[in-house]
Structure formats: structure tokens, C-alpha cells
Amino acid sequence: MSSPRFYCATCQAGAEKALKAEVLAEYPGLRFAFSRPGFVTFKEDPAEGPALALSSSVFTRLWAEVVDQTRDPAAFPALLARVPAGAVVHAFDRDRFVPGDEPESYAFDEKISALEGVRDFLAAHPRPATLAPGDEAYDLVWVDDFHVFLARHRHGAKQLPNPGNLPLLALPPSAPSRAWLKLEEAILRFRPVVQSGWVALEIGCAPGGATTALLDRGFSVVGIDPQYMSEAVAANPKFRHLRKPARYATAEDLAGVNPDWIVMDMSIPPKDALGELSHVIGLLRELHGKKLAIRRGFLTLKLNDWKYASEIPSYIKQLGRIGFEDLRPVQLAGNRQEFFAFSGKFRV
Ligand SMILES: C[S@@+](CC[C@H](N)C(=O)[O-])C[C@H]1O[C@@H](n2cnc3c(N)ncnc32)[C@H](O)[C@@H]1O
Secondary structure, eight states: OOOOEEEEEEOOTTOHHHHHHHHHHHOTTOEEEEEETTEEEEEESSOOSSOOOOOOOSSOSEEEEEEEEESOGGGHHHHHTTSOTTOEEEEEEOOOSOTTOSOTTOOTTHHHHTSTTHHHHHHTSOOOSOOOTTOEEEEEEEEETTEEEEEEEEOOTTSOSSGGGOOOOOOOTTOSSTHHHHHHHHHHHHOOOOOTTOEEEEESOOSOHHHHHHHHTTOEEEEEOSSOOOHHHHTOTTEEEEOSOGGGOOTTTTTTOOOSEEEEEOSSOHHHHHHHHHHHHHHHHHHHGGGOOOOEEEEEEEOSSGGGGGGHHHHHHHHHHHTEEEEEEEOOTTOSSEEEEEEEEEOO
């Protein structure tokens, strides 16, 4: 009889229940074992064959096979000793704060790095700047004072090569909102072609974090939002503001606008956002027909209530009906109680 195997999954603090539901839907034979904010473990018993890979999960940031864990500081050196020489090691803390609520001094690895011996251990395991799909990495995860997990995972093509599959972006002082982080993280993860001179239509653009990222990358931006933009964005000659709810946009408002990218981030329930998005795309279709230029979508939907998480497949279907294809839903590390769908193709 084979012994049980454990898996750990990391996510945003608050998303554990949604993650659990997704994992158990894919592997009904797994049993939920243990959970802390941002960290969930599962037991496979009996464990036969290779470790399970997770094929699709919106809320799982990292999925790894547990090697060992300890709640005893005296046993911590023995845990470190289980990492083979030359192995790639990713050391990070489970999420303790909802993104945006971290204290100013926060660092993603402050807890694990403060443990005795960790700095020297990491210096002895220098981290390569990139990983190829299939490369193995060990994960040293601070879960509590004191509880540390050692796990291992295979690098996935859609993952970032950083500890915890985190983007490690810093919000620049020029960005008027955290939405800058979301757009930049999406570009890092999905690597769309970015061409200076393209046009973005942003629905829900105030106060202008994502617009700032787009303008800095050479885009012209038309933004729809009833709220005011930051002064710097409003004064930028490459930005035009339609200051109204998207549902009131008219063909006249959008005359001459044939966007390459659609960016959406409205603080309204998903069904309402999808309705207003559909209205705007309908206007663009009327205006441009087969010449509609849309090639990528960066689409955030608020989960105003976590109960909406189970509706994600239906939201994705609706985005497909609107014309967005090659849809890849994920909860970005920069997302709050919301998820993001990248669309790599639009059906004209
Ligand atoms: C999370 S904020 C957007 C952040 C913005 N993308 C940025 O980069 O700073 C959500 C925005 O949705 C806007 N909003 C809410 N309902 C809207 C609607 N019906 N049409 C357009 N914008 C809407 C709000 O006014 C708010 O500015």
C-alpha cells in the first residue's frame, strides 16, 4: 500500500474557499487537509503514479507537492537539508494581506527570510533569472510563526520564474492607482505584442493607473468612466475621457475610435459589467464592422461577493459570446476580490 501524498496551493488571502472548490472539482479523490489565509493543502491517499498536476484553476497561484513541513524551529535545519544541492529554491511567505492592504514595509519574503539560516541557505542556492517549462523548483513557504512547508513544483509555461509565481512589480509614484500593477502583471504573464501607437479603449478607467501604464507604453487611450481622472492623465494629450457610465456611451462618442486593446475594470457586479461591455462592443461593431481592430482584451470582473466565483465559467462563456476568444481567466497577484481574463483573440 502506498503512503499518502500532500499538495499545497497558494492563493490570495480570502480566495481559499474558491480555490478548494476548483481543486476538488478537478480531483474529487483529493481530501482537503489544512488551510491558512493564502495557503491550502490537500491529501492524496493512496498516492499512486506521478504527482498530480492541476490543469486549470483561476485561484491557484502555485500548485506544489509537499516534501515535508515542520512546526518545530529546532527541526528547521533538517527541513532545509532535504533540498538537494544545486536545486532551485523559491522562498516566500503565504499571503497575509489582501493585495493593496499590505503595510508600507511589507515584502513578500520578510517572514521566511528572517528565519535563522535562510539567508545563507539561499546564498548557497542562487536563483536563476529564468526557468524553462518542466524545470524543478523547491518552495520554502512560511505559513506561520512557527510553521514552514517545503514543497516542489515543475515550472509551468504560464508561470513567472519568481518565488511563489509572483510578479515582483513595484507601483511607480506616477501611477494614480494600483490598477497599474494589474495591467503590467497581465503583460508579464501573457506577453502580448505591445506596439507604441496602438489605441486602447478602457472601460472603468478612473483614476488612471492602467491608463498611465498604457500611455507610458506609447498607447493612445480613450477612457469611459463617470469619475474623474488624475490630473496628470487628464492633461495628457493622448488621453480622451468620456465621463459617463459605459451603458450611456453612444456611437457618436466613439466615432473614430477603433481600439487595438479593450481594457475593462468596472466596480460593478459581473453581470452588469458584462452587459455594459456588450453595449460598447456593439457600438464599435456598428461603427467598424469587419474593420474592427480589437486584438486583445484585459478584462477584470469584480467578485463583489465570493459566491460569484462559482459563476466564472458562465462569465467566460458570455465574454466569448461578446467576441473575446482564447480566454485565460486567472486571479492576478495584483487583483483584490476580483479576477482577470486575458483574451488573446477577438472574433470580428
Ligand atoms: C477599480 S476602479 C478602476 C481603476 C482604473 N482602471 C484605474 O486604472 O485606475 C473602478 C471604476 O469603475 C468605474 N465604474 C463603475 N461603474 C461604471 C460604469 N457603469 N461605466 C464605467 N465605469 C464605471 C468607477 O467609477 C471606478 O472608477
